[in-house]
Amino acid sequence: xxxxxxxxxxxxxxxxxxxxxxxxxxxxxxxxxxxxxxxxxxxxxxxxxxxxxxxxxxxxxxxxxxxxxxxxxxxxxxxxxxxxxxxxxxxxxxxxxxxxxxxxxxxxxxxxxxxxxxxxxxxxxxxxxxxxxxxxxxxxxxxxxxxxxxxxxxxxxxxxxxxxxxxxxxxxxxxxxxxxxxxxxxxxxxxxxxxxxxxxxxxxxxxxxxxxxxxxxxxxxxxxxxxxxxxxx
DNA sequence: CCATTAATTTAGT
DNA sequence: ACTAAATTAATGG
Numbered sequence: 001x002x003x004x005x006x007x008x009x010x011x012x013x014x015x016x017x018x019x020x021x022x023x024x025x026x027x028x029x030x031x032x033x034x035x036x037x038x039x040x041x042x043x044x045x046x047x048x049x050x051x052x053x054x055x056x057x058x059x060x061x062x063x064x065x066x067x068x069x070x071x072x073x074x075x076x077x078x079x080x081x082x083x084x085x086x087x088x089x090x091x092x093x094x095x096x097x098x099x100x101x102x103x104x105x106x107x108x109x110x111x112x113x114x115x116x117x118x119x120x121x122x123x124x125x126x127x128x129x130x131x132x133x134x135x136x137x138x139x140x141x142x143x144x145x146x147x148x149x150x151x152x153x154x155x156x157x158x159x160x161x162x163x164x165x166x167x168x169x170x171x172x173x174x175x176x177x178x179x180x181x182x183x184x185x186x187x188x189x190x191x192x193x194x195x196x197x198x199x200x201x202x203x204x205x206x207x208x209x210x211x212x213x214x215x216x217x218x219x220x221x222x223x224x225x226x227x228x229x230x231x232x233x
Numbered sequence: 234c235c236a237t238t239a240a241t242t243t244a245g246t
Numbered sequence: 247a248c249t250a251a252a253t254t255a256a257t258g259g
Binding site for chain 1: 242243244245246
């Protein structure tokens, strides 16, 4: 199962079809440096990839699958910060900020990830301005998105929050019909509602014909109405 | 290997 | 908080 020393059948970074925007900008020798300092691995659904408080030894590149990023607050309650999409980096915040990792990450489905040695990653940033630029773009976009969501979320009622998150997923999957990658509890932890309140709002939306629900499958029927609810809180 | 049951997780009220 | 349903693990043949 675990074959750390067998790189023969692994794709190299050079030939990788799933390069990040940043890696796409590297030259041949830099790709080789990356290749020599990264290891591809598979993670099963439900496994924790990285825990907050752990020392940062690697940056993780998410090749396929979705991941939840969360912290456990001082009250002991879980707050999901965001759902991380494929072709993203995990643990970037800690690259220059701190020695330890600040968020926890668990797999919402089976994943393919690459561990990248942190000193190699730093070296690439220092060596290649275009690479650093792309990484910076990524980090900035992510924090803008998250702060925007959190600021607005805290000003909204349960209906608005739930409408928000439906739009969030439909945008993420680029589809009005999608399968929730989360349990009801996780959904609640994402929008800072109780689980009970979340299911209550959910079934009210269903009764009002705004959405159709089939277990984890959700179809947005009244998209415009949902946008209104999201906007008006 | 499959079937049955026990245990844990999840959802809804 | 409690119950029902569903999913997963454990057991025995």
